[in-house]
Amino acid sequence: MQKHNIQLVSSEVAPIWGGYIADSMANCVLQYFLNTVEDQEIRSIVEYGLGLTDEHIQFKNKLFENENFPIPDGFSDEDVDIKAPKLFSDIFILLYLRKMGISGVSTYSLALGSCARIDIREFFNHNLKTAAELLDKATTLLESKGIFIRAPYIEYPGKVEYVHKEGWMKGFFGDxxxxxxxxxxxxxxxxxxxxxxxxxxxxxxxxxxxxxxxxxxxxxxxxxxxxxxxxxxxxxxxxxxxxxxxxxxxxxxxxxxxxxxxxxxxxxxxxxxxxxxxxxxxxxxxxxxxxxxxxxxxxxxxxxxxxxxxxxxxxxxxxxxxxxxxxxxxxxx
Structure with missing residues (x-):
């Protein structure tokens, strides 16, 4: 069966193009973090995150080349000085990595749902899994260090309840x-x-x-x-x-x-x-x-x-x- 080259549609161009800019920025940030982080456990997660951005950029460079699509300028070594003194603590770096994972899960799930071409779907499906793994690695390490900030606890309800008051949505005055x-x-x-x-x-x-x-x-x-x-x-x-x-x-x-x-x-x-x-x-x-x-x-x-x-x-x-x-x-x- 003849194979047809299906052009990227707008809903595929947007996350690929925007993601290239974001990945090139994250790559610069993580290169710097890798050079300043002192905790070896956190270092391993920085290396994992940096490997993901390298992987994403390589895939997109090849895709842009195959599609005869101009590669965005994004960010490069000119935008980072990895030898600069430490600006952020190791704990901040770990929290940053966790937020990267959260953002990745949200971004890639949306991209996956809007793409048609199988190679693009496979790419975002893989990214979704690795972003979830980055999130899991960072969260697990935060918990092991006793510094993970949990959401507030609430008391379990004793029974199923329904809303009876029309003012249930109000919040300015009164009850x-x-x-x-x-x-x-x-x-x-x-x-x-x-x-x-x-x-x-x-x-x-x-x-x-x-x-x-x-x-x-x-x-x-x-x-x-x-x-x-x-x-x-x-x-x-x-x-x-x-x-x-x-x-x-x-x-x-x-x-x-x-x-x-x-x-x-x-x-x-x-x-x-x-x-x-x-x-x-x-x-x-x-x-x-x-x-x-x-x-x-x-x-x-x-x-x-x-x-x-x-x-x-x-x-x-x-x-x-x-x-x-x-x-x-x-x-x-």
Whole structure:
């Protein structure tokens, strides 16, 4: 039977192209972590994660070549100084690896569901499994070291219950019901994600060379601090513990291990992750005051994200994702 070369469709181009940029950035970050990590158990997980990014980049380079598709510039050795002094603690590196696993599982499951070509499906199916393994390795090590931050415990219900009050979704005034398990989960996850982001912004602010980039990441630090307090206060209102803060994961180094371009792109990527997380939280949180908080905080991240992108554009750092042909531009020629 004749074999036909089926062109990539948009839902395959998007995760392949976007993933190439993200993998090249992660590769730089993990190269630096590998050169600064001291704990040998954590080192082995850094090596595993670095091996995954190398594997992804090699597959995509070959795919782009076969498809006659221009390879994105992404990030390279010019964007990282692996000999720079240690900026982040080993515990921060381990927490970062766990978040990489979480992000990978989410990203690759979505990509797998949107792809048709068998080679692309096989690639993302493999990536989904290895991302889950990275997540498992990091979580297991955090638990063994006694530093894994668990979500709050809740008491098991004594019986099955149904909602009888029409005000069950209200949360602004009067008889506000306690948080349910799903709402607690998203508050916990968004607290821990913002905590890691805050530490990353603190580190970036110490080493950024451009005053504009430094000012921007400091703004990101302040936004993350504010969001942590909002989510933590909602948990405390129901006498639930808020996640611990890991700001101690940043050293006093002021030597930049990464280019300003990489740090600003990483900041933009965190914004995009946060927007997705808050969208999921809105869908899973029936209590209206929670949805209102998420919508308000989403708008704040959206504005910050736009400003990140504009700064990248001004510096000619933002690559354009392939898309539909600009027909109006052609017509005007």
């Amino acid at each position: 506000r019901r306690p948080l349910n398990a799903a709402e607690i989960t998203h508050l916990y996850l968004n607290t821990t994600t913002n905590t890691l982001g805050k530490s990353l912004m603190i580190g970036f602010s110490q080493v950024a060379k451009s005053n504009e980039v430094k000012k921007h990441v400091l703004r990101g630090r302040d936004i993350a601090t504010k969001h942590i307090e909002v989510f933590s206060s909602l948990l405390r209102d129901d006498n639930l513990p808020a996640a611990e803060i890991w700001d101690v994961g940043v050293t006093s180094s002021t030597t930049a291990p990464f280019s300003d371009k990489l740090m600003l792109f990483h900041t933009l990527s965190l914004c995009q992750t946060g927007l997705g997380n808050y969208g999921l939280a809105i869908a899973a949180s029936p209590r209206r005051d929670l949805a209102a908080n998420y919508i308000r905080l989403t708008a704040e991240i959206g504005t910050f994200s736009d400003d990140c992108a504009e700064l990248m554009i001004r510096n000619h750092w933002l690559e354009k994702m392939p898309g539909a042909i600009e027909r109006d531009a052609i017509d005007k020629q």
